[in-house]
Amino acid sequence: MQYLDLDLDLTDRERELRAAAHQFAADVLRPAAKALDEMPADRVVEKNSPLYEVLRKAYRLGYHTIGIPEELGGQGLSPRERHIVSEELAWGCSGLAIAIGVASFPSLAAAMSGNPDLIKTYVTPFLSDTEARMIGCWGGTEPNHGSDFVALGAAENSNPAIVPDVRARLVGDEWVISGQKSQWVSLGTIATHTLAFLSVDPSKGMSGNGVCIIPLEQPGVSKGPALNKLGQRPLNQGELFFDDARAPQDHMLVGPEMYDMYVDGILAMANALMSATFTGVARAAFEEALAYSKTRIQGGKPLCEHQLIQRMLFEMFMKVEACRRLSRAAYCYNAVTMPPAVEYSIAAKVFCTQASFDVASMALQIHGGYGLSKDYVVEKLFRDARASLIEDGTNEVLGLAAARKLVERYGNAVS
Numbered sequence: 001m002q003y004l005d006l007d008l009d010l011t012d013r014e015r016e017l018r019a020a021a022h023q024f025a026a027d028v029l030r031p032a033a034k035a036l037d038e039m040p041a042d043r044v045v046e047k048n049s050p051l052y053e054v055l056r057k058a059y060r061l062g063y064h065t066i067g068i069p070e071e072l073g074g075q076g077l078s079p080r081e082r083h084i085v086s087e088e089l090a091w092g093c094s095g096l097a098i099a100i101g102v103a104s105f106p107s108l109a110a111a112m113s114g115n116p117d118l119i120k121t122y123v124t125p126f127l128s129d130t131e132a133r134m135i136g137c138w139g140g141t142e143p144n145h146g147s148d149f150v151a152l153g154a155a156e157n158s159n160p161a162i163v164p165d166v167r168a169r170l171v172g173d174e175w176v177i178s179g180q181k182s183q184w185v186s187l188g189t190i191a192t193h194t195l196a197f198l199s200v201d202p203s204k205g206m207s208g209n210g211v212c213i214i215p216l217e218q219p220g221v222s223k224g225p226a227l228n229k230l231g232q233r234p235l236n237q238g239e240l241f242f243d244d245a246r247a248p249q250d251h252m253l254v255g256p257e258m259y260d261m262y263v264d265g266i267l268a269m270a271n272a273l274m275s276a277t278f279t280g281v282a283r284a285a286f287e288e289a290l291a292y293s294k295t296r297i298q299g300g301k302p303l304c305e306h307q308l309i310q311r312m313l314f315e316m317f318m319k320v321e322a323c324r325r326l327s328r329a330a331y332c333y334n335a336v337t338m339p340p341a342v343e344y345s346i347a348a349k350v351f352c353t354q355a356s357f358d359v360a361s362m363a364l365q366i367h368g369g370y371g372l373s374k375d376y377v378v379e380k381l382f383r384d385a386r387a388s389l390i391e392d393g394t395n396e397v398l399g400l401a402a403a404r405k406l407v408e409r410y411g412n413a414v415s
Contacts, residue, residue, distance in 0.1 A: 090284075186237050
């Protein structure tokens with residue numbers, strides 16, 4: 001039986017999108033994820049890896065275009081439709097769902113820029129790509145900078161002692177870029193271009209940053225090896241090195257004058273997407289535990305007939321439902337509101353990732369010793385969920401950033 005959705009006004013189109021995404025997750029993502037999870041990291045990024053077949057199948061079904069406006073040729077899904085699809089894909093595998101989403105980041109940014117040349121270069125060919133030849137990545141994290149890219153307060157933002165490692169200087173009509181992005185760049189090992197956060201005016205600290213699309217298949221760019229890690233192993237991650245790499249002047253989408261505002265938009269989008277993703281992971285863990293409890297016999301009866309297990313299942317169920325409510329509300333609100341209420345997206349990310357880890361942990365516990373076995377998907381879900389407490393900003397630091405936003409929004413007495 002399909003998991004119940006309490007939104008009574010779901011359209012036929014939304015139900016069809018959900019069913020199709022779930023089928024893709026079950027038939028393509030789940031089996032590929034198991035194979036990729038067991039591979040050495042350097043094998044995951046080889047050309048004959050199942051990763052590329054997953055990306056090709058996702059591209060052919062248009063999952064890489066769900067956020068790009070319909071008038072530019074994208075699917076133009078509504079915010080709720082995107083949330084539904086994201087949850088279902090992550091039910092199959094969070095790492096692969098994130099990979100499909102991240103691959104579109106530079107093209108989505110180019111589409112939002114309205115620049116005809118950038119749209120021609122990064123949007124139009126991306127939309128027609130059915131072979132996953134164009135793969136984007138998000139170049140934020142650095143050896144000396146992670147959560148501070150998105151979670152500094154106003155005072156720290158202008159501190160010239162806190163400056164990105166990757167820096168750009170304008171030479172003629174080109175940006176010359178040097179520095180290093182760390183090994184945590186998702187898709188960094190296979191990407192053809194990146195949406196990079198970098199320093200344009202170091203004297204202004206993080207407020208002197210810009211956001212630039214950088215082609216990666218050029219002299220001056222090199223890549224590190226694929227990262228060997230605990231969770232989300234199907235999502236390859238690796239370093240990017242820039243040694244006087246070049247990008248045309250119009251590839252700098254945002255300079256220091258708009259950077260702080262732009263980051264709020266990025267933060268609202270990325271955190272809301274993470275919340276949708278790990279709602280899917282929490283649901284997957286709950287469903288695995290429920291199914292197992294119906295077949296595993298202990299004390300002469302199925303586990304699900306023991307009150308202790310029933311209590312655990314109910315607690316897991318409550319967390320999944322709370323995830324979906326908060327996540328969908330924040331996602332849909334911030335997708336159409338400018339400036340976004342970024343603290344709500346952060347709340348959704350922090351709550352849903354923690355809940356997914358809690359639910360996956362309880363699912364593993366219900367499986368007992370079998371939960372530690374790689375023959376059961378809960379072992380992978382547990383590792384994948386653990387990674388989410390750190391990625392896209394650690395939950396602790398993001399919480400502080402959201403608290404500052406709350407003080408700004410509700411600092412005066414509310415009547």
